[in-house]
Amino acid sequence: MTFETISPPVTNPVSVRKVLIVDDHPAFRYGMxxxxxxLGGFEVSGEAGDGMTxxxxxxxTKPDIVLMDISLPGCDGVELTKMMLSEEPGLTVLVVSMYDESNYAxxxxxxxxxxxxxxxxxxxxLGTALQRISSHGLYVSQRFSDRLVFKAIHSGEDLGDSYLRMLSDRELEVFRAIGQGLGTREIAERLCLSIKTIETHRAHIKRKLRAEDSNEVVKLARDLQNLKESA
Structure with missing residues (x-):
């Protein structure tokens, strides 16, 4: 995201909304x-670089809006969104991620x-999205909107989608890391989980994908990674 100076959009000066920024990159949080x-009309109530914080x-701080990254140490943004909304159903979450995949959206x-x-x-x-969701609307950028419509029409046709639908959000994080060539210890360190927990996730992935052994899981993960990169 380019942090250039812009003319602030029209906002309601009476209503200032508290925003929590959740991202593991300090420079990105600073830019946000x-x-x-x-933009005006927003007050940063806090910043966090991991799920527990x-x-x-x-x-x-009871924020009105959370700007949420997907990949976080300890708890990915999707799971964190579920946890926060279970405690505060009126919370508004806008996911701002590096992932260019409609599956994550x-x-x-x-x-x-x-x-x-x-x-x-x-x-x-970003300003348009914040205004829309602040007015209780939904906002997805045009390129994601087009892909989501296509997916709704052609659901289940693509190899990657058939894999991803079977996995939980945490299993997807582990599976993606496997596809990137990370070992169990490296994945555990990235996600701030124990090695035993990662091994359990790998076992669940193996069972759900009906893979014969761990080597086949690795091959499937790398095939999917290559498929996404070439898409």
Whole structure:
């Protein structure tokens, strides 16, 4: 996302909405704080770089909006969205992610998020998304909207989708990491989970995908990774 200076959109000066920024990159959080100040009508109530810290700040500050990343240490953004909404059903979540996949957008929306943007979307689009979801609407960028419509029409036709539908959100994180060539210990460190937990997830993935052994799981994960990169 480009952090350029822009003219602030028209906002309601009476209603200032508290925003919690959840992202594991400090530079991105810093940029988001600057952008929200430029947009006007928003007040940053806190920042967090991992799931546990985000939950603590969320419970303490009671934000109106959460800007949520997908990939976080300890708890991915989709699961974190579910947890927060279970405690505060009126919360508004906008997922801002590096992942250019409609599968992630679908999972986020199904978890209760009100919008999904990539991090490289223009700041103008971020402002539009915040205004829309602040008015109790939904917002997905045009390129994701087109893909979601196509997916709704042709659901289940693609190899990657058939795999992803079988896996839980956490299993998907592990499966994606396997496809990127990470071992069990590396995945555990990335997700801030125990090695035993990752091994359990790998066993569930193997069973759900009906793979003969761990080597076949790795092959399937790498095939899917290559499929996404070439799409």
């Amino acid at each position: 704080v600057r952008l929200l100040k430029q 985000a939950l603590e700040i969320f419970r303490r 679908l999972r986020a929306l199904r978890a209760g998020a009100k919008g999904y943007l990539r991090k490289d979307e223009s700041i103008t689009e």
